[in-house]
Amino acid sequence: MSISVYGQDVERILVSEKEIDAITTRIAEEIDRDYENEEGKLVLLCILKGSVVFMGDLMKKIRRPVEIDFMRVSSYGEGTKSTGRIKIHLDLNRTDISECNILIIEDIIDSGRTLSYLSEYLRINGAKSVRTCTLLDKPSRREVEFSSDYVGKTIPDEFVVGYGLDYQEKYRALPYVGILKREVYEH
Ligand code: IMP
Ligand code: MG
Secondary structure, rough: OOOOOOHEEEEEEEEEEHHHHHHHHHHHHHHHHHHHOOOEEEEEEEOOOHHHHHHHHHHHOOOOOEEEEEEEEEEEOOOOEEEEEEEEOOOOOOOOOEEEEEEEEEEEEEEHHHHHHHHHHHHOOOOOOEEEEEEEEEEHHHOOOOOEEEEEEEOOOOEEEEEOOEOOOOOOOOOOOEOOOOOOOOO
């Protein structure tokens, strides 16, 4: 089969389907082990939209019972630059939050603002515990100190798309994570 139309905009593949599969298997095992003796429910909180593919694959590999929930927030304005502000577009609406061990599932950590804000927000709202899990981490881009409990892969400062991640809502359905060609976003 020929390369997809969107695939042509990818400079090179950074995390292959095979590697992603190994990452989700490893993280699911870590989660099963770490939450074994926790009381309360485990709630996987998917941060829309970028984390939807990762969460779908990860949740199938976790053996212990989980509930799922969703929030939509944004820190990115136009293009590839962060605005530094976090806006909640879809909030978590649970009456049982004090019984929930919330594991935030994120696609990528860049400035660190989204996850540091969200972790604090959920703690203030009374979650039993809050941990974070990210597929990708770009530590060289941090503007606020933040480290995730689970990290799929640490990557260099490149703008990546695929496996849920977008550039202007495109490329989310690519089955791998690839570096977007600069000519696509630099004019
Ligand atoms: P942070 O608050 O700066 O850590 O932003 C994290 C969010 O920025 C992610 O959830 C993504 O939506 C977006 N983001 C950061 N880097 C990339 C990238 O390389 N490709 C696509 N989206 C990105
Ligand atoms: Mg995102």
